[in-house]
Amino acid sequence: MRLLKLLPALAVCLLFPALSFAQSSSTPLKVAIYGLEHGHIAGFLHQFPQQHEVELVGIVESDKALANRYQQEFHLDPGLFYNTLDEVVAAKHPQALLVYTSVGDHRKVIEAAAQHNLSVMVEKPLTISLDDALAIRRAARAHHIHVLVNYETTWYSSNKAVYDLINQGKLGDVRKVVIHDGHEGPKEINVQPEFLKWLTDPATNGAGALYDFGCYGADLMTWWMHGKTPISVTAVAQTDKPDIYPHVDDDATIILRYPGAQAVLMPSWNWTFSRKDSEIYGNKGYAITVGLNKLRLRYVGEKQESEITPDPLTPPQDGSLHYLAAVMNGTLNPDGDQASLDTNMIVMQILDAARESVRTGQTVKLKPLPAN
Template sequence: MLLLIVAAASIQLHAESKPLRVVIVGLVHGHVQGFLRDLPKSKDATLVAIVEPDKALAEKYEKQYSLDHSLFHTDLDETIVATHPDAVLVYTTILDHRRVIEVAARHGVSSMVEKPLSTTMEDALAIRAASRKYKVHVLVNYETTWYASNAEALRLAEDNKLGDVRKVVVHDGHEGPAEIGVGPEWLPWLTDPMRNGAGALFDFGCYGADLTTVLMHGQAPISVTAVSQTDKPQIYPHVEDDATIILHYPKLQSVLMPSWNWSFARKDMELYGTGGMAITVGPSNLRTRFHGEKLEQTSEAPALPANVASSLGLLAAVLRGELKDTGDLSALDTNMVVMQILDAARTSAATGRTVMLKPLPQ
């Protein structure tokens, strides 16, 4: 009997450690290039199909990454039935997230989408409803989730090393999507307010909203005030390329500065508390100064554990039941609050008024 139990446990462990079967849905989001580049090195996932209706775009990626032609499909429903994936990785427009998640959910398949979760609160609520109805996971992938510097800064706050955090400042963005050479399949929808939700405000405002929501343990702000403008209308005639968003909490203000007007790419966060400060420097380093110290110190953040160090590692850990997907940077509950913030910021920028947030319907 003991041998049978050990053998059964061994078989279960082996099954759980097998790479996830994943389907890529969409090739119009440029972040898919990083996944295709890193996939051959991944122990967490194996690609079983790619769904892309644009045959010319599919052919481009097939040649660029030397992919097997049999991987490519055009219909998501048929592909899921044929390949039985564990999850879909969504690289469509943000507008299409809801459609893809709902289709996958009906088949009992979980989804990981690129940030932000959706373009509207209506779609976010529909996504949450599908996740609950079909008991599937929906995760949101942010580059900054895999920054050890962010994890360490949040840990310092959680451990009360900074005292009561009173001010958060988050800078995110780059010189602009056109300026950095975003591909022709990506730029048109990224600069379309319907398909992307907004311009820089959604594209980069979501990072700071995500980090602040986790810092605040899922609490939504009392109010959101935003100002946006277009400094380069000849390049971005339909969306803002610069924004400032102020999130007001009972004892904290978080100032988000998403922009397509930085002179260089940046993603950094500053936490200021009654006991000290922590400022992230790139993915791995921090500047800190604590109460009573005359000089700040620079240090390297501890490396993240393997199961939370990459999008595929986290996805695998969640689907295997090793981690619960609640309250963290990728979690659906966190990103429902992120969508409240983005939706309110868009309204505030358009109306010139502060938007008071109401509790989400449950």
Template sequence: MIFVQSSRRSHLFITTCMVVLFSGSHFSVAAQETQPLKVAIVGLEHGHVEGFLSQLPKHTAVQLVGIADANTELWQKYGKKYSLPDTLFYKSEANMIEKTRPQAVLVYTSIGEHRHAIEIAAPYGVSVMVEKPLTISLEDALAIRKAARDHKIQVLVNYETTWYTSNRAAYEEVREGRIGEIRRVVVHDGHQGPKEINVPPEFLNWLTDPEQNGAGALYDFGCYGVDLMTWMMHGETPLTVTAVVNHDKPHLYPKVDDDSTITLQYPRAQAVIMGSWNWPFGRKDMEVYGATGYAITVAADQIRIRHEHDAEEHTTTAPALPARERDSLSYLSAVLRGEIVPKGDLTALDTNVIVMQILDAARESARTGRTVKLNKLGD
């Protein structure tokens, strides 16, 4: 009797320990999964860095561990404005990575410096998110793809319009077949001009330098529509690219275009992409016309839709995106946790290598006045 009771007590003790052990393991895994992503900034020359710094205090998904930029005046500017400690700042990207060991770097350099920043981060196994577009040439894009593959890192491209619920709703209209096969897409992006809207001087300097920006409005705003069209066409390469650019304000932008139109021809569809620094107001909207209906985005969250047999169009609020896809930082965190596989989406490297093929061809078309024929890129 005493032996049986002792056995029962032993069994109860072991069972209790196992429950505690496995519960502890569960909480440990959960804690690891909810740890903020360690990120660092490379470059302070891109004005979009303010969007990141302003949302940082409210964003629990990431922790800023370092900032690399050789310009100490920019350290002081942003350090003071956002109450950043001096210990965050480094002059060298490599040194910062070695000291702080981030899981990802957010690149806010000029577009022309993207390849360099990625090729520094890649050997450390550090993933990268850059501001749109990916880079300034197809050659650079292919080099970036090689670095990402060789070192098994993620390279992602942040476009503001990726997080517009209206764009996702338009995409779903096509994917679900509600407006039929795509026939024509028209995209408008841009604003009054970087000088007119008073972008910071360090931002304006490289935006208006073709060696650092690739072009003017053609790259700065044409990239949005090219990205959207490549996404909706599931990575299909267009047959031809034709582009024209204007220099309507040479007194302000003597070195780069300030207005652009890109036409993409597919076997059964066409896209017209208008990126400009000459709109009377800022805009980012898209018209998608299918064989049986259309979807027209209105700002970030509204969409006008007309289906076959509808007497008239109706306007609706687009459904919210999943939490991990509502902004660039949540998305980046989800990708690095393995919750999202970024293949074929707006931010993905495979999509954006094709975007660069198209933009490179558009720049050549504008330069020569000729249509450029494209072939599918090899892997």
């Protein structure tokens, strides 16, 4: 949540990569924003003037005070603001919708967008439950729209380097993965009040740190495991700061079991500092990510580890707006990547099962979702 400069990317319903999505790469993609209560919108608005592939044509926000605050802070044209989705569609004919509501509102906004044949980008995670995720997938298929999910960690060259090492067999068989995500807590880092309100409500966030940061590890592990569904999910969660977070967890651990491998996800609002880093151990070596663009490596037979700087990510997979434009103009098929809808259906299986495991104290067994 802290690195707001990284823009929303997206996840995609792949069953309909039809030419109807395509547009001239020289014509800016017309997008509208729905909602301003998700604090990550600030980073997106900072970046918007610096690119030319996407044109912002409208913002839907019914809270006048919130709309006015953003209008003044970012010097936005008052004519950009609308009260409803129907109004902005009729007036501006956007081609995609960027959703910055609470996670709990994702389903209803995506279903409304689908009625207008509008592709959608949401901030992570996809939604608050597997039932909602299945409904979103039905809407995407029925109306032939893309549904995209953005994770900050999608744009880390260190994570892409791990993916390449796994594919090249340099780490051997992946045996154990440990993923740390989180920060000191949303209140502690002074997120916007409207952001804090829904983050700390299980009805609008799904859980606390379990969902807010557990989704990063679930997404990365699903990508690194090439779309495999875990055999089981076991999770524990607790609230170490009940005076601040009385209704949601602020610390969690999620264990994912695969044939021959385990992943331990460690989402928390109790880290001493912000972190998003991973340890990947195979039978031929290990890789440890260090921030966005560093990697520590050690292979069998080596006496000490080395540190490398992976090659930078290249367009269109170096940022969310490049990514979105490429998906919408038909030059990028995000099959199985971090942003894709198929990947994020598995992420929602994991999060939903983790929440149930916390509730019951039991391990939850999973099976791959039916294709329809």
